[in-house]
Amino acid sequence: MVFLNQGLARDHKIPLLELHGQRYSEVIDGRIIESLHISHLATVGMQMQNYKEQLPASVTGLGYYPIIQGITWLELHDVAVRSASNTVLVKSQYFMTYCHDLPVTVQVVME
Numbered sequence: 001m002v003f004l005n006q007g008l009a010r011d012h013k014i015p016l017l018e019l020h021g022q023r024y025s026e027v028i029d030g031r032i033i034e035s036l037h038i039s040h041l042a043t044v045g046m047q048m049q050n051y052k053e054q055l056p057a058s059v060t061g062l063g064y065y066p067i068i069q070g071i072t073w074l075e076l077h078d079v080a081v082r083s084a085s086n087t088v089l090v091k092s093q094y095f096m097t098y099c100h101d102l103p104v105t106v107q108v109v110m111e
Helices: 006-011 071-077 093-099
Strands: 002-005 017-026 032-048 051-060 080-082 087-090 104-107
Touching: 002 006, 002 032, 006 032, 006 051, 071 093
Parallel strands: 002 051
Antiparallel strands: 017 032, 032 051, 080 087, 087 104
16 A cells, blocks of 8 residues: 555645545554544556556655555565665566566656
8 A cells, every 4th residue: 555645645636535434554563643544545656667557545644755655565566675876676576477577677866
């Protein structure tokens, strides 16, 4: 699951699906973060070079971060972050079987 900042969704006019009742996020140790209530879902597009994917997103108040990619997607695609070169490499067997036939390296833009 992707977490999408509600301000980003609003600014980019991303269509939202309202949930019946609010949901809450958990931190890594399982504690609930009540300030990160989720009241809407959205679908966001992600593009890496010529590969495109639509991802479900939970819309919430993230503060500083506009979007956070969920651990499930990162594990499934076995993403390798290369800090020294500011790149992200995606080359898992799953990715090359179901998503794209070649590994993808993305240059991260730091602002």
